[in-house]
Amino acid sequence: MAETATADAPAKTASGGNLLQVRNLEAWYGESHILHGINFDVNAGEVVTLLGRNGAGKTTTLKSIMGIIGKRTGSVKFNNQDIIRTTSDKIARMGIAFCPEERGIFSSLDVRENLLLPPVVRPGGLPLEQIFDLFPNLKERLNSQGTKLSGGEQQMLAIARILRTGANFLMLDEPTEGLAPVIIQQIGHTIARLKKEGFTILLVEQNFRFASTVADRYYVVEHGKIIDGFSNAELAANMDKLHTYLGV
Amino acid sequence: MQALYAQLLVGLINGSFYALLSLGLAVIFGMLNIINFAHGALYMMGAFVAYFLLNIGGINYWWALLLAPIIVGIFGMILERTMLQWLTGLDHLYGLLLTFGIALIVQGVFQNYFGSSGMPYAIPDQLKGGMNLGFMFLPIYRGWVVIFSLIVCVATWFLIEKTRLGAYLRAATENPTLVRAFGVNVPRMITLTYGLGVGLAALAGVLSAPINQVRPLMGADLIIVVFAVVVIGGMGSIMGSIITGFALGVIEGMTKYFYPEASNTVVFVLMVLVLLVKPTGLTGRAA
Numbered sequence: 001m002a003e004t005a006t007a008d009a010p011a012k013t014a015s016g017g018n019l020l021q022v023r024n025l026e027a028w029y030g031e032s033h034i035l036h037g038i039n040f041d042v043n044a045g046e047v048v049t050l051l052g053r054n055g056a057g058k059t060t061t062l063k064s065i066m067g068i069i070g071k072r073t074g075s076v077k078f079n080n081q082d083i084i085r086t087t088s089d090k091i092a093r094m095g096i097a098f099c100p101e102e103r104g105i106f107s108s109l110d111v112r113e114n115l116l117l118p119p120v121v122r123p124g125g126l127p128l129e130q131i132f133d134l135f136p137n138l139k140e141r142l143n144s145q146g147t148k149l150s151g152g153e154q155q156m157l158a159i160a161r162i163l164r165t166g167a168n169f170l171m172l173d174e175p176t177e178g179l180a181p182v183i184i185q186q187i188g189h190t191i192a193r194l195k196k197e198g199f200t201i202l203l204v205e206q207n208f209r210f211a212s213t214v215a216d217r218y219y220v221v222e223h224g225k226i227i228d229g230f231s232n233a234e235l236a237a238n239m240d241k242l243h244t245y246l247g248v
Numbered sequence: 249m250q251a252l253y254a255q256l257l258v259g260l261i262n263g264s265f266y267a268l269l270s271l272g273l274a275v276i277f278g279m280l281n282i283i284n285f286a287h288g289a290l291y292m293m294g295a296f297v298a299y300f301l302l303n304i305g306g307i308n309y310w311w312a313l314l315l316a317p318i319i320v321g322i323f324g325m326i327l328e329r330t331m332l333q334w335l336t337g338l339d340h341l342y343g344l345l346l347t348f349g350i351a352l353i354v355q356g357v358f359q360n361y362f363g364s365s366g367m368p369y370a371i372p373d374q375l376k377g378g379m380n381l382g383f384m385f386l387p388i389y390r391g392w393v394v395i396f397s398l399i400v401c402v403a404t405w406f407l408i409e410k411t412r413l414g415a416y417l418r419a420a421t422e423n424p425t426l427v428r429a430f431g432v433n434v435p436r437m438i439t440l441t442y443g444l445g446v447g448l449a450a451l452a453g454v455l456s457a458p459i460n461q462v463r464p465l466m467g468a469d470l471i472i473v474v475f476a477v478v479v480i481g482g483m484g485s486i487m488g489s490i491i492t493g494f495a496l497g498v499i500e501g502m503t504k505y506f507y508p509e510a511s512n513t514v515v516f517v518l519m520v521l522v523l524l525v526k527p528t529g530l531t532g533r534a535a
Binding site: 066067068087088089090091092093097098100104106107108109113116117118119121162165 | 412415416418419421422423425426427428429430431432433434
């Protein structure tokens with residue numbers, strides 16, 4: 001399994017059709033070549049986690065899928081449509097939503113405006129009541145300035161605002177970074193519930209203990225390539241390798 | 249005392265133009281990160297379009313108030329699409345030089361055809377005459393300019409600070425990449441924002457035509473003071489530019505009454521003082 005994932009036929013599970021297919025994706029930041037041919041798939045309804053050390057290219061992979069890296073080559077297929085040359089606003093309108101690592105809460109907008117900012121791109125988004133049910137803290141702070149929230153609340157806001165747009169493929173970049181364990185747990189519950197609601201989630205995490213509570217499958221990114229992949233069931237068997245990959 | 253009120257009114261009129269122009273500059277700077285030196289030339293174009301509409305098309309002042317900002321706004325959007333958009337990510341200096349060059353060309357072309365003298369633009373019939381307020385005589389047109397400018401300024405503030413479209417604008421000012429990744433067509437929004445800022449300048453031009461006549465260099469004279477207003481108010485703050493615009497107009501008017509020799513320099517003296525105490529301007533956020 002691990003071997004096949006390194007090359008052109010990544011690991012697959014049986015849950016639903018192929019939603020995202022990334023082939024030979026390369027990306028550059030200015031002159032520096034960051035991704036050197038990324039290959040992986042995400043099936044509809046799955047939670048897939050990209051693991052890897054700092055600087056391995058995980059965030060760049062998400063940003064390349066979202067279309068916000070200037071120079072990228074290869075192929076990214078979403079719902080069988082190639083989006084490698086599509087601009088990010090059009091990619092968003094196809095149903096992909098991105099929650100950046102730095103959260104991207106706007107300081108000149110209050111919490112309500114932040115929450116309602118991303119336009120609805122298709123029907124089927126979560127209604128506001130359900131979002132407040134997931135994140136009750138936000139409801140009490142609707143009139144606060146966005147950046148006056150605590151780190152945990154900002155993270156919840158950053159996730160909450162992409163749930164009402166109708167996008168069904170969510171990319172979450174290190175949603176647990178720098179947060180207290182109790183908040184990490186809450187985010188874990190949220191991801192599990194979103195999966196039940198039918199969202200497909202591509203997660204970037206350094207914290208694989210957290211990832212192991214929510215993910216169906218893992219890919220390991222190193223030096224801009226996918227070097228391994230396995231399912232959650234195979235996690236225990238791959239633990240030693242994983243420790244080596246991640247240096248933990 | 250009559251003279252004091254008269255100067256106060258002149259101050260409010262100038263303040264109206266300062267506010268409309270600095271508001272447009274603030275909106276453009278926030279969204280495009282460009283110091284729009286062409287603003288004075290576009291203000292002048294607004295007045296000229298009103299003049300052409302009346303003298304060639306027979307279209308009156310009221311239609312000009314609507315049409316001139318749209319026509320000049322479209323001209324601005326073409327400038328943005330063909331030139332300004334390529335400056336994204338470059339130093340402010342490039343935008344400043346480019347827009348300064350555009351201003352010189354536009355003013356040069358108008359001067360070539362119309363010389364430097366002013367052409368009259370009549371006050372519309374409905375706004376002719378004046379009112380005796382008891383303590384002073386108020387020309388109706390001047391009162392109209394102050395009130396109408398105030399309404400336009402507040403409406404623009406409301407649009408930017410209180411509406412959904414304004415939320416997109418503010419968010420895109422902070423992080424255009426992310427707003428675009430949410431599915432908003434940010435480049436189109438930038439073009440429209442430039443059009444809005446330019447339209448405000450053209451509107452000020454139409455309002456000023458009956459007061460100051462229509463001259464190719466009318467904007468060049470005004471824009472230097474407007475930039476001082478923007479520096480004092482702080483780049484990028486909407487309410488800040490409105491209040492500072494009106495306040496400095498009034499201060500200038502008062503200076504004309506109390507110490508006329510300083511009336512042309514008072515704004516710049518204030519600018520120096522503000523920069524010494526608060527380099528980001530009175531209401532500006534640190535860059």
